[in-house]
Amino acid sequence: MDKSRVIAITGGSTGIGRACVLMFLKRDYNVSFGDINDEEASSLLEECHKLGFDSSRVMFSHVNTTCREEIARWAEATAQHFGHIDAVFANAGIHRSNTMLNIDPAELELMINTNIYGTVWTLQELVPYLQKNGSGSVVINCSDQFFIGKGNNFAYGLTKGALGQITRSLAVDLAKDNIRVNAVCPGTIRTPLADKALGRWADKAGITLEQAWAEEDALFTMGRCGTADEVATMVYFLVNDATFSTGSHFLTDGGLVCRWPWARSSVPLWYRMPLPLTCTLCPVTCMLCKVWSRAPDSVCQWFMPYRAAGQSALLTSPAFGHTFRLQWKTAPWGAVFHWGDADAVPWM
Numbered sequence: 001m002d003k004s005r006v007i008a009i010t011g012g013s014t015g016i017g018r019a020c021v022l023m024f025l026k027r028d029y030n031v032s033f034g035d036i037n038d039e040e041a042s043s044l045l046e047e048c049h050k051l052g053f054d055s056s057r058v059m060f061s062h063v064n065t066t067c068r069e070e071i072a073r074w075a076e077a078t079a080q081h082f083g084h085i086d087a088v089f090a091n092a093g094i095h096r097s098n099t100m101l102n103i104d105p106a107e108l109e110l111m112i113n114t115n116i117y118g119t120v121w122t123l124q125e126l127v128p129y130l131q132k133n134g135s136g137s138v139v140i141n142c143s144d145q146f147f148i149g150k151g152n153n154f155a156y157g158l159t160k161g162a163l164g165q166i167t168r169s170l171a172v173d174l175a176k177d178n179i180r181v182n183a184v185c186p187g188t189i190r191t192p193l194a195d196k197a198l199g200r201w202a203d204k205a206g207i208t209l210e211q212a213w214a215e216e217d218a219l220f221t222m223g224r225c226g227t228a229d230e231v232a233t234m235v236y237f238l239v240n241d242a243t244f245s246t247g248s249h250f251l252t253d254g255g256l257v258c259r260w261p262w263a264r265s266s267v268p269l270w271y272r273m274p275l276p277l278t279c280t281l282c283p284v285t286c287m288l289c290k291v292w293s294r295a296p297d298s299v300c301q302w303f304m305p306y307r308a309a310g311q312s313a314l315l316t317s318p319a320f321g322h323t324f325r326l327q328w329k330t331a332p333w334g335a336v337f338h339w340g341d342a343d344a345v346p347w348m
């Protein structure tokens with residue numbers, strides 16, 4: 001019987017799950033993944049085979065995590081195929097945009113069933129195999145929304161908050177079985193899930209998806225969203241290397257949560273319209289500082305001389321009597337500014 005370590009991954013067909021399937025295979029794990037997306041699963045299996053991983057190393061089962069019986073069948077098939085199961089990545093999840101006041105009851109039920117019950121049933125069916133082994137590791141895909149609230153994210157935040165708490169209680173219950181339980185908490189990661197969420201927002205705001213991504217990137221301390229591979233690296237670390245960590249929540253969020261406030265919350269819609277602005281450093285009242293693409297960056301050649309000095313400038317808009325603070329970002333084509341409400345953005 002093959003003694004390689006075995007991980008079971010839910011939602012492995014696309015996004016973070018897919019990146020994990022590939023990373024664990026490349027790092028000598030055998031992988032069983034379950035998903036409802038058979039088409040993407042086939043394309044992933046094809047990719048695995050091209051990389052030299054055949055069915056002795058990777059298996060797929062159609063599993064809807066909202067159906068406990070399907071998970072039970074998959075768990076049994078995995079244990080039979082590989083002989084044992086060492087680790088679980090409970091990753092399958094969905095996102096919908098809503099508030100507590102406007103959510104449709106059916107949507108709330110779908111979110112709770114998929115993200116909470118789906119995870120609970122996954123773990124109820126798979127953890128006994130880890131217990132049989134005498135050791136193991138569980139990673140739950142939580143979110144930065146375990147730490148913070150985001151607008152229009154009521155049900156998603158609710159479910160991710162629950163998963164963060166499940167991580168703690170399960171860690172306590174499973175410590176006696178030598179099983180560690182941790183949560184990975186990603187910020188925005190460019191996957192099909194995030195494309196859909198940002199797409200909904202872009203449609204509402206009348207901008208393109210790429211413009212929405214540029215705004216999302218600007219929220220992050222590191223100036224960009226993350227990749228599925230970067231989350232997979234954290235998941236691998238938690239499963240394989242973090243031998244003294246259990247019941248903890250590991251952010252992989254490009255510094256989003258450590259920073260307050262975020263650019264988007266300080267830039268109301270009307271700020272993003274072209275406005276005549278007067279600068280304390282430059283006597284010109286002009287339209288050159290207009291925000292292009294509604295991103296929180298603007299371009300103005302008048303401020304070129306100040307860029308070298310690394311100065312920031314206070315701008316007042318006569319139209320609204322409001323004060324902004326601009327700060328340089330170097331760019332090959334000229335002066336580019338980060339800007340925000342001078343009162344609300346103390347770090348600028």
Ligand SMILES: NC(=O)c1ccc[n+]([C@@H]2O[C@H](COP(=O)([O-])OP(=O)(O)OC[C@H]3O[C@@H](n4cnc5c(N)ncnc54)[C@H](O)[C@@H]3O)[C@@H](O)[C@H]2O)c1
Binds near residue numbers: 016017142
């Ligand atoms: N992308 C992000 O910005 C982000 C941030 C934080 C957390 N997450 C979490 O990461 C996890 C993976 O999301 P992703 O971004 O890779 O999105 P994704 O849509 O690419 O991947 C989710 C996968 O889960 C599968 N899935 C959905 N419902 C399922 C069900 N009922 N049963 C089985 N499989 C199901 C989908 O088919 C898909 O393959 C989710 O739990 C999500 O909440 C994502």
